[in-house]
Amino acid sequence: MATTTTAMKSAGPVSGSRSFLARLRNGDEIVRLITLIFAATVVLITAALVWELWANSALPRQKFGFNFFVTSVWDPIMDQFGALPFIYGTMVTSAVALVIAVPLGIGAAIFLAELAPPRVSDILQFFIDLLAAVPSVIYGLLGVFIVVPLMRTVIYPALNKPFGYLPIFKGPSYGVGFMTAGIVLAIMVIPYIISVSREVLLSVPRDQREAALALGSTRWESTWKVVVPFAKTGIMGSIFLALARALGETMAVTMVIGNTPKIAASLFAPGYSIAAVIANEFTEATGDLYLQSLIALGLVLFLLTFVLNGLARLLIVVTTQKGSEVGG
Amino acid sequence: MNGRLRWRKFVSNFMLAMTGVCAVVSVLVLFFILGYLLFNGGTSINWDFFTKLPKPVGETGGGMSNAIVGSGKILLLASLIGVPIGFLGGIYLAEFSGKGMASVVRYAADLLNGVPSIVIGIFAYSLVVLPFKHFSAYAGAFALGMMMIPITLRSTEEFLKSVPRMLREGAMALGASKWKTIATVIVPAAYRGIMTAILLALARVAGETAPLLFTAFGNRFESHGWSQPTATLPVMIYTYAVSPYDDWHRQAWAAGLVLLGLVLIINIMARTILSRGIAVPRS
Amino acid sequence: MKRIAGLAIGVLALCAIVLADNALLINGAGATFPYPIYSKWFDVYHTNNPNFQFNYQSVGSGAGIKQVTEGTVDFGATDGPMNDDQLKAYQDKHGSGILHFPTVLGADVPTYNISGVTGALNFTPDALAGIFLGKVTKWNDPAIAGANKGVNLPAADIVVVHRSDGSGTTYIWTDYLSKVSDEWKSKVSKGTSVNWPVGLGGKGNEGVTGLVKQTPNSIGYVELIYVVQNNIPYGSVKNSSGNFVKADLASVTAAAAGAAKQMPDDFRVSITNAPGKTAYPISSFTWLLIPQKFQDAGKRDAIKGFLKWMLNDGQNSVETLSYAKLPKEVVEKEKKAINSIQ
Numbered sequence: 001m002a003t004t005t006t007a008m009k010s011a012g013p014v015s016g017s018r019s020f021l022a023r024l025r026n027g028d029e030i031v032r033l034i035t036l037i038f039a040a041t042v043v044l045i046t047a048a049l050v051w052e053l054w055a056n057s058a059l060p061r062q063k064f065g066f067n068f069f070v071t072s073v074w075d076p077i078m079d080q081f082g083a084l085p086f087i088y089g090t091m092v093t094s095a096v097a098l099v100i101a102v103p104l105g106i107g108a109a110i111f112l113a114e115l116a117p118p119r120v121s122d123i124l125q126f127f128i129d130l131l132a133a134v135p136s137v138i139y140g141l142l143g144v145f146i147v148v149p150l151m152r153t154v155i156y157p158a159l160n161k162p163f164g165y166l167p168i169f170k171g172p173s174y175g176v177g178f179m180t181a182g183i184v185l186a187i188m189v190i191p192y193i194i195s196v197s198r199e200v201l202l203s204v205p206r207d208q209r210e211a212a213l214a215l216g217s218t219r220w221e222s223t224w225k226v227v228v229p230f231a232k233t234g235i236m237g238s239i240f241l242a243l244a245r246a247l248g249e250t251m252a253v254t255m256v257i258g259n260t261p262k263i264a265a266s267l268f269a270p271g272y273s274i275a276a277v278i279a280n281e282f283t284e285a286t287g288d289l290y291l292q293s294l295i296a297l298g299l300v301l302f303l304l305t306f307v308l309n310g311l312a313r314l315l316i317v318v319t320t321q322k323g324s325e326v327g328g
Numbered sequence: 329m330n331g332r333l334r335w336r337k338f339v340s341n342f343m344l345a346m347t348g349v350c351a352v353v354s355v356l357v358l359f360f361i362l363g364y365l366l367f368n369g370g371t372s373i374n375w376d377f378f379t380k381l382p383k384p385v386g387e388t389g390g391g392m393s394n395a396i397v398g399s400g401k402i403l404l405l406a407s408l409i410g411v412p413i414g415f416l417g418g419i420y421l422a423e424f425s426g427k428g429m430a431s432v433v434r435y436a437a438d439l440l441n442g443v444p445s446i447v448i449g450i451f452a453y454s455l456v457v458l459p460f461k462h463f464s465a466y467a468g469a470f471a472l473g474m475m476m477i478p479i480t481l482r483s484t485e486e487f488l489k490s491v492p493r494m495l496r497e498g499a500m501a502l503g504a505s506k507w508k509t510i511a512t513v514i515v516p517a518a519y520r521g522i523m524t525a526i527l528l529a530l531a532r533v534a535g536e537t538a539p540l541l542f543t544a545f546g547n548r549f550e551s552h553g554w555s556q557p558t559a560t561l562p563v564m565i566y567t568y569a570v571s572p573y574d575d576w577h578r579q580a581w582a583a584g585l586v587l588l589g590l591v592l593i594i595n596i597m598a599r600t601i602l603s604r605g606i607a608v609p610r611s
Numbered sequence: 612m613k614r615i616a617g618l619a620i621g622v623l624a625l626c627a628i629v630l631a632d633n634a635l636l637i638n639g640a641g642a643t644f645p646y647p648i649y650s651k652w653f654d655v656y657h658t659n660n661p662n663f664q665f666n667y668q669s670v671g672s673g674a675g676i677k678q679v680t681e682g683t684v685d686f687g688a689t690d691g692p693m694n695d696d697q698l699k700a701y702q703d704k705h706g707s708g709i710l711h712f713p714t715v716l717g718a719d720v721p722t723y724n725i726s727g728v729t730g731a732l733n734f735t736p737d738a739l740a741g742i743f744l745g746k747v748t749k750w751n752d753p754a755i756a757g758a759n760k761g762v763n764l765p766a767a768d769i770v771v772v773h774r775s776d777g778s779g780t781t782y783i784w785t786d787y788l789s790k791v792s793d794e795w796k797s798k799v800s801k802g803t804s805v806n807w808p809v810g811l812g813g814k815g816n817e818g819v820t821g822l823v824k825q826t827p828n829s830i831g832y833v834e835l836i837y838v839v840q841n842n843i844p845y846g847s848v849k850n851s852s853g854n855f856v857k858a859d860l861a862s863v864t865a866a867a868a869g870a871a872k873q874m875p876d877d878f879r880v881s882i883t884n885a886p887g888k889t890a891y892p893i894s895s896f897t898w899l900l901i902p903q904k905f906q907d908a909g910k911r912d913a914i915k916g917f918l919k920w921m922l923n924d925g926q927n928s929v930e931t932l933s934y935a936k937l938p939k940e941v942v943e944k945e946k947k948a949i950n951s952i953q
Contacts, residue, residue, distance in 0.1 A: 031507035035420035038413050039433045042477055046436040049443065049451045056454065075806040076777075107350030115344055116351070124355055126599065131358040133595045135535020137562045138584050141569050142361060145577075148825065172768045174811055175826055190354055220340035248444025250538040251566060259775035259812030270811045275446045275538070280814060281804070282450065283542050284673030284777035286680070286697060298447045309442040384650040385669075386840045386932075461682045462638065548650065549636070549657075549664045556636050557666060570813070572820035572841045 050302075057296035059289050068296065074261040074277075076285075081293035083300060085261040089178065089271035090301070093253060094246040096182025096267065097189055102239060104186075105193030106228075109235075112194065113201035114209075114223050125195060132191035140255035143184040148175040148256055155179070156268060167265040176258040179267040184252050189242035196241060196316060200234030201227060203323035234319030240312035244305045250275035274301045362588070369585025372578040377586075382548055382559075388575040392583055394550045398558040399587075402468045402544060403534055405554065409473030410533075411526055414480025421481070422488035423510055434482070441478035448474055449539035457543060463557040468544030472536060476529040483525030487518035520601055527598035531591045537562035561587050634661065637910055640668040641675020641688030642779045643815040644834045645897045648715055648932050649688065652925050656917060663913050669815060673777015673803040679900050680704060685910055687900035690717075690779025691786075691803045692879035707904035710952065711878045712918060712945055713896040714925075716867050716935035718858035719783045720845040720893070722838045723830040724823050725750060725765065732846040733758040733855045736892075739848070740792035742769055742830060744799075745809035750828060758855070765828070772822045772831035775812025777803040783895040784832045787883040791892075832893075835859075836933045850892040851884050862891035863935040870896075871938035878945070896937075904953050911952060918949050 060068050060081060071082025108128075112121045156173035163169045204227050212222035228235070258270020259280060274297045285291040376391045383390030417437075421430050452471035457463055491514050499509040515522070545557035546567070561583050568580035646669040653665040670678075672689035679687030680701045692711055693701070701709045721734055738754040741747035747754050751764040774781045785801040799805050811826070813819035816833045820841055823831040835858050838845045847855040856862045866885040874880060884892045901918070905911035922945055926936045937945075 027508070028506040031510070032420075032424045035416045035424060036429075038416035039420040039425070039429070039481075041413055042417050042433055042440070042481060043436040045474060045477070046440045048455070049440070049447075052451055052454055053447070073806065076804040077800060077802040077806070104350045104354060107347040108354045111344070111347035111351040115347065124351060127355045127358050129599070130592055130595055131354070131361075133531055133535075133591050134358075134361060135537070135562060135587060135591060137535065137537045137565050137569075138361070138365070138588055141565060141580060141584050142364065144569055146364070152827075172770070174770055174829075176811060176822075187357055190357075194351075194354060218336050218340035220343045221336065224343070244442060248446070250444070250446045251562075254814075255566070255570060259814070260807075260810065272812075275444060278446050278450070279538055279541055280775050280812075281673075281777065282453075284671055284675075284677050284804070286673065286677045286700075286777075295450060298444075298450050301444050302447050305442050305444055306439060309438070313438070384654045385647040386836070457683055458681065463683055545640075546668045547666045548653070548668075549634075549666055551636070552634075557638055557668070567817075570815075570821055571817035572824050572837065573817075 053295060053299045053302060057292050057299050059292040060296045063289065068293075069300075072261075072263055076287075076290050079287070079289050081289065083274075083293075083297055085263050086272050086274040086277050086297060087300065088263045089257065090247055090273040090275070092178050092267070092271065093181040093185055093257065093273060094243055096179055097185035097246045098239065098243060100183065100186035101190045101193055101242060105190045105238075105242070106197055106235060108190075108194045109197035109201055110223055110228070112198045114219075114227070121198075125198065128191045128194050132195070134188075136188065136249060137251045139184055139188055139252040143180065143252055143256040147180055147183055151175050151177075151180045151183075155183075160268070168267045171264075171266040171268055173268045174258060174270055176256050177268050177270045178257065178264075181253045181257040181271075181273070182267070184256055185246045185249060188249060188252065189246050192242045192245055193238045196238035197231070197235045200231045200238065200316065200319050200323075203234075203320045204230050205323055230323075231319055233315045233322075237312040237315030237319065240308045240315065244308040244312065247308070248275060248301060248305050250279050254279050274298070362592075365581065365585045365588055368578075368581035369583075372582040373585065377579065377582050381550070382564075386573065390579075392559070392561065392564055392579065394547060395559040395561045395564045395583070396586070398465070398544070398547070398551060399534070399561045401551075401554070402465055402472060402540070402558060402560060403530065405466060405469035406472035406476060406533060407526070407530060409469060410476030410529065411480055413473075414477045414529075415484050415522065415526075417477075418481045418484025418488065419510060419515075421485040423506070423514075434485075437478040437481045440474065441482075444538075445475065445536050446538040449542050452539060453542045460555070462555065463543060463545035464555045465544055465551060465558040466554045468540045468558065468560065469554075471539035471543050472533040475533050475536065475539070476526075479529040479532065480522075480525055483528075484518075484522050487521030487525070488514055490521075491517045520604070524598045524602040527594050527601070531594040531598070534594070535562060535587060535591050537566055634664045635909055635913055636664045636666055637686070637913055638666050638668075638684045639675075639686040639688060639899075640670050640678050640684045641900070642672045642690050642897055643669040643817060644672070644690045644717055644778075644780045644783075644895075645688065645715055645934070646816070647836045647840070648929055648934050651928065651932065652921060655928070656920060660916075663917070665917065669817070671774070671776040671803075671815060672779030672782065675779075675900065676803075677777075679709065679902070686902070686914060688714075688898065689782075689803075689900060690895055690897040691782025692898060693900065705902065705904070707902065710901045710903055710948065711898040712901055712948070713878050713898050713937055713941055714921060715929050716863050716894060716896055716937065717933075718835045718863050718891055718894045719780055719787070719832045720835050720838055720858045721830060721848065722820070722823055722833055722843055722845040724825075724827055724843065725767075726827060727763060727765075729844055730762070731844065731857055732762065733849070734846045735849045736788075736791035740788050740795045743771060743773070743788065743808070743810070744792075744795060745771070758849070767828040770826050770829035771807075771810030772813055772819050772826070772829050773807050773810045774804075774815070774819060776814050778815075779803060779895075779897065780816055780832065780834060781805065783883060783893060786881055786895075787893045790884045835863075839933050848892050850888075850890055851886055852888045852890075854888060856889060856891045858891045858894070860930055860933070860935045862889055863894045864938070866890040866892070866894035867896070867935070867938055867941075871940045874941055874944055876944075876948075878941075878948075894935075901952060903951065915949055915952055919946070922946060 072084040073080045073082045152175040159169050212226040253273050254276035260270040261272045379393050380391035448471050456467040456470050499513045547557045547559045551558040565580050565583045568576040649667050675687035675689050678684045751766045782803045789796040789801045813822040816837050819831040820833050820837045823829045847857040850856050865887045866882050870880045870882045922942050
């Protein structure tokens with residue numbers, strides 16, 4: 001590119017001796033400026049968003065300080081706001097979602113990357129990409145009318161009767177609750193785990209597999225003990241990506257979690273998540289402290305997803321680069 | 329020795345079969361969702377659904393014509409906001425920028441992409457609803473448009489960069505200025521990929537509910553112009569699904585089917601355009 | 612392809628502008644308690660007056676108060692009257708006040724979903740307070756069974772359902788419980804959004820009704836019309852005279868009888884636990900929140916016109932939806948108050 005631009009002195013980057021107006025007459029400069037403005041707009045919007053979140057959550061920061069994160073009382077009348085129940089609910093539902101989605105997702109990714117013939121793999125991946133496109137309110141709809149009754153009639157008895165003494169399976173079932181939300185979230189994040197893990201597994205160089213097979217391992221052993229560990233960091237990245245998606249999910253969760261700001265050990269208990277409480281209470285938060293506490297929750301969620309997304313990307317890039325470096 | 333080998337072979341076949349089960353289950357979920365929606369929604373879709381306004385609470389009948397039009401309007405405006413910013417920003421990144429500015433813009437776009445949709449709703453409320461003192465279609469469009477920017481920007485950059493050097497150099501050798509090269513040679517070459525990205529961005533925001541809750545709000549009537557609260561399909565589905573009225577549930581299924589159909593069609597269109605075109609990097 | 616897309620966009624945009632017709636859109640938001648009658652009223656009013664479209668969004672009293680104070684909607688609606696702090700906040704923000712206009716009388720009823728129980732259970736104030744405090748946990752607890760001899764109550768856990776959004780219906784319910792239970796008053800107190808000791812949260816009266824309908828052994832509190840429209844059982848409550856009264860037009864009207872004669876000028880009054888042998892103890896007025904000063908003369912006149920219609924013809928249709936009419940004295944007082952809207 002450098003050689004071509006020096007050959008095009010009239011259209012390329014300019015030397016400082018020409019004045020701004022003179023530069024403007026050059027069509028390229030105008031286009032450059034216009035596109036620069038639009039690109040800068042992106043930066044501006046993002047900066048404005050972060051600034052608004054930070055500035056509009058000042059009151060709870062001043063009033064509660066760090067206690068905001070460890071108090072579990074959410075009382076609008078007494079102006080007491082603690083974020084713990086929502087952070088807890090967000091964490092628990094995401095954890096349940098991962099426990100279900102990760103084995104299923106990695107299993108499916110292994111199948112698609114290692115076993116399935118390329119055409120079959122592509123077709124199945126196509127369908128899985130479509131699964132990722134289903135809007136979240138539709139998952140909520142299915143959650144309310146299918147998963148909730150299923151939870152009440154099938155899943156709860158199956159887990160509570162034999163394992164009811166464990167704290168996580170104790171207590172009555174309401175149909176809605178942490179586990180129901182976790183199940184719906186699991187379905188929503190599986191496609192992310194599958195598609196990224198599949199890519200990462202496909203990027204593992206062939207030598208690795210072939211070396212293992214040459215040493216006498218079975219197909220499964222070469223996959224599980226050689227290929228997957230090689231792609232381990234990338235798969236971790238896909239899990240982080242899925243987690244980030246689960247954390248920010250609003251509609252499907254608020255329709256099936258029970259909307260109760262309480263911390264409970266049992267997975268069958270109703271709870272609340274950060275995104276759900278914002279959706280339910282934002283338009284009615286009278287009083288600045290109330291509103292700003294909700295915005296503070298939004299900031300917390302934003303920071304969590306930001307860190308996770310960043311980590312995920314790093315891990316995925318590292319793995320795919322490793323694959324191409326080791327060669328194959 | 330032989331026994332151990334037979335065991336290992338058994339484990340191998342079993343585990344591999346299990347992975348197949350995982351894949352099949354995952355795909356089956358999609359078909360289950362489609363089938364269930366078709367069954368429940370298909371029986372509820374009738375001409376009224378597309379042409380009538382909602383009826384007073386508790387009465388059966390009526391439709392969602394205002395929500396369908398409302399969704400269409402908001403999506404249209406969101407594209408008009410998000411696509412130009414993303415597209416032109418992407419051109420800047422691919423063609424004009426230096427390394428420093430490029431990484432800042434890319435970083436900002438990735439940040440914006442990761443923002444949970446409810447937080448985008450908060451932002452749009454503070455920026456567009458409060459100052460103008462009403463809920464509006466353009467507030468909703470602003471929120472959705474912002475969500476379309478990162479995908480459009482990154483994809484435009486990737487597809488423009490992947491245009492072969494020969495095309496670029498050929499045009500320049502013929503004496504075309506930079507912007508002319510971009511407009512007449514590079515962009516058309518990357519056209520398919522960019523269209524795909526725009527369609528995928530559109531499909532993603534078409535189903536978003538959370539950002540619309542406090543921007544477009546809702547309307548029992550058709551909204552005229554752009555500055556009135558507007559009913560949208562996703563918000564209607566949510567409202568109707570958590571209600572106790574069976575007729576509203578029926579309409580929620582129908583709306584769900586329409587919405588899902590719309591999103592899937594856009595997705596399939598986008599991916600077929602892409603597969604028929606040049607080999608492009610996955611985003 | 613690009614040209615077609617451009618053409619389509621142009622046509623659509625044009626349609627959006629051209630089809631903007633003359634109907635004046637007035638936006639309101641708030642209580643879900645009166646939503647069935649409001650949506651009916653606005654529908655009928657629009658049919659009779661095609662130039663006016665009243666778009667009412669049922670988002671809960673809390674949101675109604677907040678949004679009308681922010682100015683994002685033209686009027687609000689609530690079943691829990693604005694307190695002095697909220698009135699002051701409105702005054703500070705707009706430089707003028709906001710008026711409460713009662714529209715109908717309604718009732719919060721305890722509704723439940725117990726298999727085998729289709730009739731009306733009797734609830735004492737202690738039972739209700741105990742259930743919602745989380746102290747009465749099973750349906751066959753003596754607190755409930757004592758008042759319902761002969762009914763086969765299961766030994767099942769009670770699933771409490773309350774509102775997840777800021778709600779006037781909640782205000783009415785907690786206002787009542789605060790009056791009949793000192794423990795409730797000190798622990799939870801009254802408001803549109805309280806710190807519930809137990810229970811699941813549903814969004815709007817609609818959400819609570821939906822949850823109760825779907826969840827076995829649950830109990831929730833909703834406005835009367837929601838149980839009537841959905842054909843689910845609801846209970847009687849013991850009033851201050853000791854009688855178990857079921858919510859209906861007569862008992863709700865009886866509850867308002869005393870307040871009607873002594874209605875304060877700002878119309879903010881609580882009629883829960885009202886005296887009277889036949890009074891239903893969890894009744895309430897519900898109010899429209901109308902700004903005292905309007906910038907837009909068209910909207911002001913539209914709202915004044917609606918209010919006048921509501922006090923005359925509108926009252927004739929409330930009973931079909933199980934709301935009680937406003938007492939005559941209140942109607943007269945309101946007609947005078949309409950004139951103070953500028």
